[in-house]
Amino acid sequence: MRWFHDITARSKFTLSFTVMILLLAAVVLTSYYGIRQIEASQRRIYEMDFATALELKDIRTNQFATRAHTIEMASSDDRLLRDRSLQEIRKQTENNDELFTRLEKRLQNEPVFFPRLKELMSLRKEFVQTRFEQEIPLIMAGEAEKAKLLLFGVQQERNRQMGAVTDDLITQIQKRAEGEISAASKSVDRLGRIFTTISAMALVAAIFLTTLLNRAISDPLKELTARAQAIASGDFSTPEIPRERHDEVGQLTLAFQQMNGYLGRVAEMAEQVASGNLSAVLGVQSQRDSLGRALTTMSDALRTMTAEIQDAVNIIANSAGQILSSTTQVAASVTETASAVVETTTTTEEVRQTSEVSTEKANRVAEAAQRAVQISESGSSTVEEVAERMKGIRQQMESIAGRIIMLSEQSQAIGEIIATVNDLAEQSNLLAVNAAIEAAKAGEHGKGFSVVAQEVKNLAEQSKQATAQVRTILNDIQKATSAAVLATEQGSKTVDEGVHQSIRAGESIRSLSASIVEAAEAASQIAASSQQQLIGMEQVLTAMENIKQASEQNVMGTRQVEAAARNIHQLGGKLKELVSRYRI
Structure with missing residues (x-):
């Protein structure tokens, strides 16, 4: 990892955070994709399977209700009751027409369910046609017994067949829903494993990058801090730190060594002056080197004095x-x-x-x-x-x-x-x-x-x-x-x-x-x-x-x-x- 030590600190942090952000983005995208799949599965189950099953049950309920109103009309001589039952029959028949229209649109691309739906619609058509063309006219004409023969004969058999087809469709839809739920569960498990793997990779990458940054930045800074404390206590005999890198830490190490050398020369000049050697000269490092100028001026003044x-x-x-x-x-x-x-x-x-x-x-x-x-x-x-x-x-x-x-x-x-x-x-x-x-x-x-x-x-x-x-x-x-x-x-x-x-x-x-x-x-x-x-x-x-x-x-x-x-x-x-x- 020598190249990592040589790049700048900004590049180190940028690279580290980029890797972490990419891994985090992978985790977020994986989670988002899984949530979208689950949401699509739930929507498909609800809009297709659940709605279809519910509408089929409504159709079955309305069918039973219309049959019950028809039996009630055939069994009663009350004109008002018959008219009211007829209105309910027509209303529920219209409801079923709307339900069958929606089912036909929804299941027209379903090769498994659409034929059975067509069969159900064909039976219903015959059932409705017999009801309004034969049963109800006979009941309204006072021939209830003939109507009952149709009601408990052909119409009952058609009602049974319609119920069987409806139950079969509902069973098939429930099986498909269960399959989709199982597939969704498997998808969730698969996404969970992917999420866990990417999260583990992100954690390992975070630990690795943290350790790498500590070794590249924190440890050298701790060493420089310890040596700076030694210099602050007056110890200028600290050995030089080997400079094997070209980033900001390497430049800081070089500047620290130059400062240590300069302070060592200042201390050496002070020791020589204290021992009586006023001929020691300390060069000025720059225009801002006030300490060097002050020491040089003081040394010259002491020599003159x-x-x-x-x-x-x-x-x-x-x-x-x-x-x-x-x-x-x-x-x-x-x-x-x-x-x-x-x-x-x-x-x-x-x-x-x-x-x-x-x-x-x-x-x-x-x-x-x-x-x-x-x-x-x-x-x-x-x-x-x-x-x-x-x-x-x-x-x-x-x-x-x-x-x-x-x-x-x-x-x-x-x-x-x-x-x-x-x-x-x-x-x-x-x-x-x-x-x-x-x-x-x-x-x-x-x-x-x-x-x-x-x-x-x-x-x-x-x-x-x-x-x-x-x-x-x-x-x-x-x-x-x-x-x-x-x-x-x-x-x-x-x-x-x-x-x-x-x-x-x-x-x-x-x-x-x-x-x-x-x-x-x-x-x-x-x-x-x-x-x-x-x-x-x-x-x-x-x-x-x-x-x-x-x-x-x-x-x-x-x-x-x-x-x-x-x-x-x-x-x-x-x-x-x-x-x-x-x-x-």
């Missing part, structure tokens, strides 16, 4: 490396400055203690002038050393201020880069939202792209959080830098004052050495100068403590900046690692 993110991440990583290098250098310089400040503070404390000793010794200048000269020389050298160290501290403070200003400028540059990274994160987030919308439009086939869009969105959120953290750290660094600049300026001023005071102290000590002779007279002045020197050294010591605290704050701020730069560097490396997962 990933390329931009890679460039931005490279910039961030390079900048973070430079910032980390500069911050490390600044941290080292600040650490050295802090060490120098500690040493200067220690020296200043020693100078202050020396000034206290000088004050005590000034009260005994007169008694220990020689020792005062030695102390003044020692104080002069110490003051010169303090002045030199103060100058070194001022230079270091100026260097710290310059490096802190450079750090502030680099912090501003980092802020601009962070703003750029934040803008890129916003654009990535917006693109991820658009990709998620497109994936939602694609339904079940866009789940893979939804995962990619969510990953991009998470990456953008991490970038935003990291930039926010870096911005906070930069703000802290800028605040600490501003505080360090103020403290440095204040320390520079204090160092300048310390330098001037050291110079004045040196001059005082030199004056003390030159005027040792006048030590007694200038003792009060030396004591006052020593007191002023002590106060100045305490101020220098206080300023150095402030400088020391500022240096410690600078060290802490620099360490924070260094930690922030290291975090930015690590973030850049993590971003590069994340971006490197996607191949453009």
